[in-house]
Amino acid sequence: xxAKVPRNFRLxxxxxxxxxxQGSDACSLGLDDGxxxxxxxxxxxxxxPPHSVHENRIYSxxxxxxxxYPDVPPTVxxxxxxxxxxxxxxxxxxxxxxxxxxxxxxxxxxxxxxxxSGNNKKLPQPxxxxxx
Amino acid sequence: xxxSRSSKNSLQxxxxxxxxxxxxxxxxxxxxxxxxxxxxxxxxRCLHTFCSACxxxxxxxxxxxxxxxxxxxxxxxxxxxIMIANLxxxxxVLCPNREKGCTTSCARWLVESHVREDCEFAAIKCAxxxxxxxxxxxEAEGECVHEEVECxxxxxxxxxxxxxxxxxxxPKLSSDCRYCSKSFPNPELGAHKLICPDEVIDCAASHFxxxxxxxxxxxxEHLSHCHFVALTPILQLHxxxxxxxxxxxxxxxxxxxxxxxxxxLPTQGSGANSSTANDYNSAGRDMTSEMQDYTYHLYSxxxxxxxxxxxxxxxxxxxxxxxxMARFNEGxxxxxxxxxxxxxxxxLRMQLHWLVASRRExxxxxxxxxxxxxxxxxxxxxxxxxxxxxxxxxxxxxx
Amino acid sequence: xxxxxxxxxxxxxxxxxxxxxxxxxxxxxNLRYFDVSIHGPAQSPYEGGVFKLELFLPExxxxxxxxxxxxxxxxxxxxxxLGRICLDVLKANWSPALQIxxxxxxxxxxxxxxxxxxxxxxxxxxRWKEDEPGAIATAREWTQTHAAP
Numbered sequence: 001x002x003a004k005v006p007r008n009f010r011l012x013x014x015x016x017x018x019x020x021x022q023g024s025d026a027c028s029l030g031l032d033d034g035x036x037x038x039x040x041x042x043x044x045x046x047x048x049p050p051h052s053v054h055e056n057r058i059y060s061x062x063x064x065x066x067x068x069y070p071d072v073p074p075t076v077x078x079x080x081x082x083x084x085x086x087x088x089x090x091x092x093x094x095x096x097x098x099x100x101x102x103x104x105x106x107x108x109x110x111x112x113x114x115x116x117s118g119n120n121k122k123l124p125q126p127x128x129x130x131x132x
Numbered sequence: 133x134x135x136s137r138s139s140k141n142s143l144q145x146x147x148x149x150x151x152x153x154x155x156x157x158x159x160x161x162x163x164x165x166x167x168x169x170x171x172x173x174x175x176x177r178c179l180h181t182f183c184s185a186c187x188x189x190x191x192x193x194x195x196x197x198x199x200x201x202x203x204x205x206x207x208x209x210x211x212x213x214i215m216i217a218n219l220x221x222x223x224x225v226l227c228p229n230r231e232k233g234c235t236t237s238c239a240r241w242l243v244e245s246h247v248r249e250d251c252e253f254a255a256i257k258c259a260x261x262x263x264x265x266x267x268x269x270x271e272a273e274g275e276c277v278h279e280e281v282e283c284x285x286x287x288x289x290x291x292x293x294x295x296x297x298x299x300x301x302x303p304k305l306s307s308d309c310r311y312c313s314k315s316f317p318n319p320e321l322g323a324h325k326l327i328c329p330d331e332v333i334d335c336a337a338s339h340f341x342x343x344x345x346x347x348x349x350x351x352x353e354h355l356s357h358c359h360f361v362a363l364t365p366i367l368q369l370h371x372x373x374x375x376x377x378x379x380x381x382x383x384x385x386x387x388x389x390x391x392x393x394x395x396x397l398p399t400q401g402s403g404a405n406s407s408t409a410n411d412y413n414s415a416g417r418d419m420t421s422e423m424q425d426y427t428y429h430l431y432s433x434x435x436x437x438x439x440x441x442x443x444x445x446x447x448x449x450x451x452x453x454x455x456x457m458a459r460f461n462e463g464x465x466x467x468x469x470x471x472x473x474x475x476x477x478x479x480l481r482m483q484l485h486w487l488v489a490s491r492r493e494x495x496x497x498x499x500x501x502x503x504x505x506x507x508x509x510x511x512x513x514x515x516x517x518x519x520x521x522x523x524x525x526x527x528x529x530x531x
Numbered sequence: 532x533x534x535x536x537x538x539x540x541x542x543x544x545x546x547x548x549x550x551x552x553x554x555x556x557x558x559x560x561n562l563r564y565f566d567v568s569i570h571g572p573a574q575s576p577y578e579g580g581v582f583k584l585e586l587f588l589p590e591x592x593x594x595x596x597x598x599x600x601x602x603x604x605x606x607x608x609x610x611x612x613l614g615r616i617c618l619d620v621l622k623a624n625w626s627p628a629l630q631i632x633x634x635x636x637x638x639x640x641x642x643x644x645x646x647x648x649x650x651x652x653x654x655x656x657x658r659w660k661e662d663e664p665g666a667i668a669t670a671r672e673w674t675q676t677h678a679a680p
Contacts, residue, residue, distance in 0.1 A: 003563050003588070003589055003590035004561050004563070004564075005587065005589075006558075006561060006564045006585070006587055008585060008600070009585075009587045009598050012598075012600070012613070012615070015613075034612055034613075035612050037602060037604065037612075037613060037614055039613070149535075149536055150533070150536055164627075164628040165537075165593060165627040165628060166535070166536070166537050166593075167536070167537040167540050167541070168536055168537070186627070189594050189627075190594060190626075190627050192594075193594055193595070194625075194626075196626070198626040198627045198628040199626070199628050201624075201626065376680070379554070380680070383551055383552055383570065386551035387551055387552070390551065
């Protein structure tokens with residue numbers, strides 16, 4: 001691949017994908033501050049995967065894309081309270097094996113898949129709507 | 133024999149678009165899309181020329197001509213005149229293996245066969261049976277360089293081709309630092325060079341004029357009291373400012389070039405003119421006066437031209453009037469004459485009427501007799517009679 | 532694949548014969564990514580300002596237009612809060628015969644002639660139509676606060 005899309009244009013692409021409604025139905029993504037020309041902070045929501053304790057729940061997360069994104073993954077933080085192995089009260093630790101082609105949507109969908117996998121779909125959850 | 137021939141041929145393909153040209157070709161021969169000399173030129177219905185591949189790609193996205201945006205279809209694209217193709221194919225290019233050392237230059241249409249069959253630096257398949265490696269043609273005669281050999285120091289298997297590079301990195305091999313003459317394993321030598329205490333280096337502010345240089349270990353002491361270093365932040369700031377000012381100055385200069393000769397007229401613009409010039413150039417007093425002189429000169433010329441035009445206008449108007457009058461008079465004269473002629477014709481017709489009528493009355497019984505002696509009269513009279521008969525026929529029609 | 536010859540040529544020419552009031556410098560580590568600065572045109576509310584932009588040539592340039600946006604905040608009916616530009620030649624009217632140079636000139640021209648009938652920033656366009664002198668004053672103010680050279 002010879003053309004390496006710079007951070008800002010990559011983030012604009014991701015924003016436009018969301019604005020045009022071309023993204024996945026299972027999650028959504030938007031800028032935290034529409035005036036932030038550097039597009040650093042984002043808000044995301046994940047629709048709980050079906051056939052799990054998360055079904056019909058909506059989880060909010062905060063994503064932070066620093067200067068090095070997308071060479072390094074965004075930092076992700078759950079706003080909604082959730083019981084998930086990689087989520088200690090605030091930070092998230094399951095973003096290994098990051099690739100430059102991954103997007104914030106990849107992260108959200110990966111989290112959703114993780115919620116639905118193995119034991120995670122049966123973990124007892126805090127009351128709906130509570131936040132960290 | 134076919135196989136040996138093919139093994140001598142290079143599989144290296146030539147990207148015509150990436151070629152370098154001996155002389156920069158005429159801008160007329162460049163494709164408006166790839167900006168390189170045309171490759172397989174084609175022509176559109178609107179008479180623009182492109183590389184065949186470029187226009188096809190463009191038409192896949194938009195069915196318009198890239199130059200004038202007129203609607204365009206794949207069918208509207210035909211090969212360009214042979215002459216254009218010949219012009220671009222004859223351009224002299226440098227061999228694509230120039231960086232490896234080939235000095236050949238040839239016409240563009242020959243370069244592919246040069247690389248495939250002649251170029252000493254083109255990559256061809258290694259001659260050894262079963263070896264998949266590639267080798268430059270000039271080295272093809274020697275032994276296969278893709279065989280693995282054992283490194284004499286680390287015992288690792290290394291391809292013959294890579295052994296020189298490997299020696300520089302082999303962990304078992306060490307070399308001495310040029311400055312402190314201590315020995316380091318090769319992979320660590322690079323890192324050591326950056327911190328070697330004995331290397332003689334320049335003061336950190338050398339580019340601001342400090343000429344001090346010493347061993348790295350002793351430099352710290354100098355740095356702590358070097359005036360240049362202390363001034364570095366401010367000097368840095370100044371350099372940056374000078375750079376931006378230079379850029380700005382350049383832009384302003386270009387703007388000024390565009391503005392001379394200036395547009396505003398001295399009557400209402402001399403004040404504004406000098407003030408803008410002052411903005412551009414604080415030391416621009418003489419510049420301003422020069423520009424003003426220029427403006428005055430232009431203005432007087434402009435005034436002169438305007439009076440000239442006015443004079444010419446008046447003359448044209450005068451001439452117009454004169455000509456109108458003359459035409460009118462002439463017309464009147466012709467009208468009178470026409471009226472006279474018409475009156476005369478009318479008189480003649482009346483006379484004719486009268487003559488014909490009276491003749492009918494007199495010769496009602498003997499029209500033949502009247503005609504008889506006339507015809508005997510002679511040829512000149514015959515002419516007369518013919519005219520008569522014509523006239524009488526006209527009479528009949530009229531009646 | 533190496534950088535296409537056309538991009539190399541365009542870059543060389545941009546550096547060798549810069550357009551007055553426009554500067555475009557490629558990043559060392561990404562030759563398709565340019566830092567651009569444009570001087571606000573004279574007799575416009577942006578006069579005296581230096582506006583920073585970023586420009587990126589996508590993989591299939593010149594078949595697709597360059598991507599470009601303002602990094603300096605600017606009050607203009609055709610430029611939104613994130614610096615995205617509404618300009619026909621950057622979208623449907625792109626032609627591969629256009630160049631970085633021509634596009635930057637078009638953007639400079641857009642600063643000199645805002646077009647509130649084809650807006651990207653709706654609130655700005657609205658104000659531009661209803662209260663043009665006020666909008667121009669704001670644009671001038673923003674130029675002084677955000678685009679001072």
